Amino acid sequence: MKMKTLVVVIPAYNEEATVGKVVREVPRDIPGVDRVLVLVFDDGSTDRTADAARAAGADFVLSHERNRGLAATFRDALDAALALGADVIVNTDADNHYDQTRIPELAAPVISGSADVVVGSRALNGLREMSFVRKWGNRIGNSLLVLLYRLPKGTDVSSGFRAYSREAALRLTITSNYTYAHESLIAARDHNLAIENRVFPARDVTRPSRLMSSVRSHIFRAGSVAILSYAVHRLFNILMVLSAVLTLAGAAAFLRFLYFFATSGGAGHVQSLIIGSALIVIGMQVLVGSFFGLALAKNRRLIEEIICQQRRALYEPKLVIPTHSDVPGDVASMADTVSSGQRAKVALAEK
Numbered sequence: 001m002k003m004k005t006l007v008v009v010i011p012a013y014n015e016e017a018t019v020g021k022v023v024r025e026v027p028r029d030i031p032g033v034d035r036v037l038v039l040v041f042d043d044g045s046t047d048r049t050a051d052a053a054r055a056a057g058a059d060f061v062l063s064h065e066r067n068r069g070l071a072a073t074f075r076d077a078l079d080a081a082l083a084l085g086a087d088v089i090v091n092t093d094a095d096n097h098y099d100q101t102r103i104p105e106l107a108a109p110v111i112s113g114s115a116d117v118v119v120g121s122r123a124l125n126g127l128r129e130m131s132f133v134r135k136w137g138n139r140i141g142n143s144l145l146v147l148l149y150r151l152p153k154g155t156d157v158s159s160g161f162r163a164y165s166r167e168a169a170l171r172l173t174i175t176s177n178y179t180y181a182h183e184s185l186i187a188a189r190d191h192n193l194a195i196e197n198r199v200f201p202a203r204d205v206t207r208p209s210r211l212m213s214s215v216r217s218h219i220f221r222a223g224s225v226a227i228l229s230y231a232v233h234r235l236f237n238i239l240m241v242l243s244a245v246l247t248l249a250g251a252a253a254f255l256r257f258l259y260f261f262a263t264s265g266g267a268g269h270v271q272s273l274i275i276g277s278a279l280i281v282i283g284m285q286v287l288v289g290s291f292f293g294l295a296l297a298k299n300r301r302l303i304e305e306i307i308c309q310q311r312r313a314l315y316e317p318k319l320v321i322p323t324h325s326d327v328p329g330d331v332a333s334m335a336d337t338v339s340s341g342q343r344a345k346v347a348l349a350e351k
């Protein structure tokens with residue numbers, strides 16, 4: 001049987017003070033996997049983050065030449081983990097916010113195959129670090145997103161402590177350049193990946209957050225990422241609802257006019273007619289817009305499929321079936337008749 005690999009990825013930006021501690025705390029013996037690798041992705045730190053990570057025993061330390069932001073670093077770290085043959089990928093922060101000794105519990109559902117994404121949610125109550133505004137801003141925004149995305153109850157959408165299956169890492173695409181946390185969950189929903197939630201205590205972090213310069217700007221930026229992601233991914237649904245509301249309101253006004261028209265000739269009620277007609281026309285236009293939303297979503301699916309196939313070709317070269325010339329007859333004829341998806345499964349079965 002193939003060796004099972006778990007890769008712990010740690011995006012780090014100017015974390016020389018804590019990254020070593022985090023690397024050392026990662027358990028190297030995790031039930032259900034044969035080896036655990038630690039990969040620190042240094043995002044153009046200006047301090048000695050990379051050296052500290054290496055000194056602490058990280059198996060791989062990759063660096064961006066300049067700071068490219070957390071979302072880009074996260075995606076690059078996933079790609080690196082895929083290239084290393086990861087079956088399970090755990091992301092944790094370099095600031096020692098999460099308890100690495102809980103990684104086995106976090107990863108267990110992915111290792112057993114029952115989940116594709118496990119969110120390690122923070123039990124916030126014990127945290128002193130969070131200001132009142134941040135805590136409540138977080139809570140309200142969080143509940144809204146859990147509701148909108150139909151995530152497991154209590155999911156901490158901005159937690160970076162997560163486990164991903166290889167399939168999830170192959171499929172997730174991130175377009176935000178600020179934070180990937182929300183977008184990756186919507187994307188996981190879109191791809192029908194199984195999401196689970198586990199709650200762990202988090203630690204207080206005393207250094208100021210790297211991600212947010214001020215609480216207000218963070219709430220604003222993270223909030224707009226979340227809302228825009230929702231709008232982009234669910235444009236069809238949003239516009240359908242909007243269209244239905246407008247059309248129904250228009251129809252009500254229109255019917256009101258018809259009623260007066262039938263009973264008293266309609267004199268003095270032409271406003272209802274105008275408003276009703278206008279709302280219906282706008283509602284129909286929004287309906288047409290929603291079809292564009294649907295077309296865009298389909299298009300996005302196709303593009304994501306291409307990206308996913310490309311990642312497979314890059315990171316799973318064995319899955320690409322050779323052409324007729326260099327394989328025995330039956331496989332060659334099979335490769336002729338099956339689609340690429342089936343081919344991948346055929347190749348997997350042969351391994």
Ligand SMILES: Nc1nc2c(ncn2[C@@H]2O[C@H](COP(=O)(O)OP(=O)(O)O)[C@@H](O)[C@H]2O)c(=O)[nH]1
Nearest residue numbers: 011012013043069070073093094095209210211
């Ligand atoms: N790669 C990268 N990592 C970052 C950047 N900003 C923050 N991080 C890392 O992302 C993780 C979370 O950042 P942090 O500032 O703790 O955000 P918070 O926990 O949401 O307040 C930490 O491991 C940081 O080192 C960045 O610009 N690039």
Ligand SMILES: [Mg+2]
Nearest residue numbers: 093095097205
């Ligand atoms: Mg942090």
